[in-house]
Amino acid sequence: MTVNIAASGSLRNRLVLTLIGGAAILALVLFFAIRNYATQVAQQGQDNILSASVSSILDAATLRDGAVELDIPYASFSMLSTASDDRVFYAIYQDDVFLSGYEDLVIASVSGREKIFQTAKYKGTQVRVVSDSRTLIGKDKRTQVRVSLAQTQDALSGTLKLISLNAAVLGAGFFALTTLLSFWATSSTIGQLKRLTTSVTRRGPQDLSPFEKPVPVEMQPLVTSLNSLMGRLDHSLKQSEDFIAEAAHRVRTPLATVRSYAEATLQRVDKEENRQAMRSMVRAIDESSRAAGQLLDHAMITFRADHLKRDDIDLVALVDDLVERLRAIAQMKDLELRLLGDDHVPYSGDPILLQNAVRNLLDNALKYSPSEGVVDINVTAKPRVQICVCDGGKGFPKEDLDELATRFKRGTNAQGTIGSGLGLTIAKDVAVAHGGTLHLSNREEGGACASLLL
Ligand SMILES: Nc1ncnc2c1ncn2[C@@H]1O[C@H](COP(=O)(O)OP(=O)(O)OP(=O)(O)O)[C@@H](O)[C@H]1O
Ligand SMILES: [Mg+2]
Known part of the structure; x- marks a missing residue:
């Protein structure tokens, strides 16, 4: 009798889905990590150039006769040139009084030697602004010159787009490769199970010998239980075969004796109804001893057929x-x-x-x-x-x-x-x-x- 066991999902699907899900999450993490790191590096590059440019402007500032003189060097702007022709804005203040440039450019209040970097919106586009200050000391005067230098980020966002695309291609490639690996890993894992199933199915109905082929560690408990189950089954089958054989043997011998007595009695009985009863008795004995003999043979044959x-x-x-x-x-x-x-x-x-x-x-x-x-x-x-x-x-x-x-x-x-x-x-x-x-x-x-x- 074959019992149909309801399937509770598929191990293969579960494994594949888990591995592919993991691969998708890893691919996304990889994509965002690369993009973030690249953004930081690219931003750092722009900041460095802006910082050098603002320093060279401030270096050119001098105090003559109490008035600030600032002749912006050509190099200050030329070092900012980019492939995307990013626009540059600047604003120069002396002690909070606007001197030159774009007055509406947001300017951070700088004090001390630290430059301030900001990302802001100016004239409808995103700009990176660096602000720095320098204190100029004259004969009897100290004055502070503050410069803010801004640059649009077209080249930077172009670079970032390219990096994002590359990161996306890398992430997708990683995902595709991991997906392929997932299928391979799943089928090689499930393959072990399949091999065991095939060797169980291929066995003859009489074959209750234990499995001896090596199996993965995780499957060892299953195979051990299967082997012990088959061992018990084999033992109880042999016991019942032995029992039948023994029982048939024990029944046959006394039956032969009873039959010979019944035959002898039949010769001596005269009354027809008694003779009839004796004949039925002999027949019943014949039936029983035939059955016992056939059962004995059948048990012997089952045992010999197994081995x-x-x-x-x-x-x-x-x-x-x-x-x-x-x-x-x-x-x-x-x-x-x-x-x-x-x-x-x-x-x-x-x-x-x-x-x-x-x-x-x-x-x-x-x-x-x-x-x-x-x-x-x-x-x-x-x-x-x-x-x-x-x-x-x-x-x-x-x-x-x-x-x-x-x-x-x-x-x-x-x-x-x-x-x-x-x-x-x-x-x-x-x-x-x-x-x-x-x-x-x-x-x-x-x-x-x-x-x-x-
Ligand atoms: N040569 C035959 N001609 C006609 N019927 C047969 C023949 N051999 C077997 N049969 C039929 O097949 C049945 C099964 O045969 P089987 O040998 O298994 O049992 P059996 O002869 O009745 O009992 P036993 O176990 O004592 O041999 C018989 O009961 C009979 O009906
Ligand atoms: Mg027969």
Whole structure:
């Protein structure tokens, strides 16, 4: 019975989504980190030039006869030239009195030696402003000259755009690469699970041996539990097989004794109703001992099939031996057993299992075909190794044909015959253990054909 387990999401999807999500966050962090750092560096560059320019202007300021003279050097502005032709504005004050330049330029109140840098809006565009001051000392006068120098940031924002684009390309590349790596990492991780699943699925239904192939550390507890589960299962299966075998054996021996007593009593009883009762008793004993025998065989076959040992044998010799042993029983029913087919069919298999299977097929042929008939036993090597037992009876009941080889199933034609419904199951199990099948069919001219295809 297969229980369908509901799936609670997919490990692969969860892993891929987590890894891709992580990659996206990392790509964004990378993008913003590069852009911020580049902005700082570019801003620092502009600030340095503005600072040098404002210093060179202040250096040119002199105090003559109490008046400030300032002849702005050409280099002060030329060093500010950029590829984007950024505009430059300046404002010069002497002790809070406007001297020259753009009067409306915002000017920071500077005192001391520290220059002040600001980013502001001027004439509709963003500008970077640096303000600095210098104290000029004359004979009897001290005066303070303050200069503010502003420059638009077109070149800077152009550079930043380029850097942002590069950072975006880098981030996207990083993301794409990490996504590919995520798929690879996920499929190689899930691959381990898949390999385990395949090796579990590929096992035969009888294979309860432990897994011995190395598995990743994380999967070790799962495989260990699986192995211990299979160990317990194997143990309890063996126990129940042993139990059946032991029970069948214990039942069969006293039954044989009871039967011989019942037979002896039957000879001595005269009254017809008592004789009838004794006959029913003998029949019930026969049924029980047949069932016990078949159960014993079935348990033995299940065990041997699990641990199949193959010997090199000649199937024709094996079947011939059986036929000779059953010839006496067949003669009691005036049945002829004919061994046909190849002279030798070499095969590698378990002789005890194969003999048991063929004996059950011959049992059936003797049991279900009418007297004075012929049972043909065909052993051939080609097109495949097979042993066919065909009789001249009424054939298998068509309505049961598909189920006759299942445990304890007896056909509608089995009424009145002794049997337990295990013979064909045993034959089928033996064929399957050898990698083959049991095929049941009815001959056109009448009669059943049971073929062990090996
Ligand atoms: N040669 C045959 N001709 C007609 N019917 C058959 C033949 N062989 C088997 N059957 C049918 O298939 C059924 C299953 O056969 P199977 O050998 O498994 O059990 P069984 O013969 O009833 O009992 P046992 O376990 O004692 O062999 C039989 O009960 C019978 O109905
Ligand atoms: Mg049978």
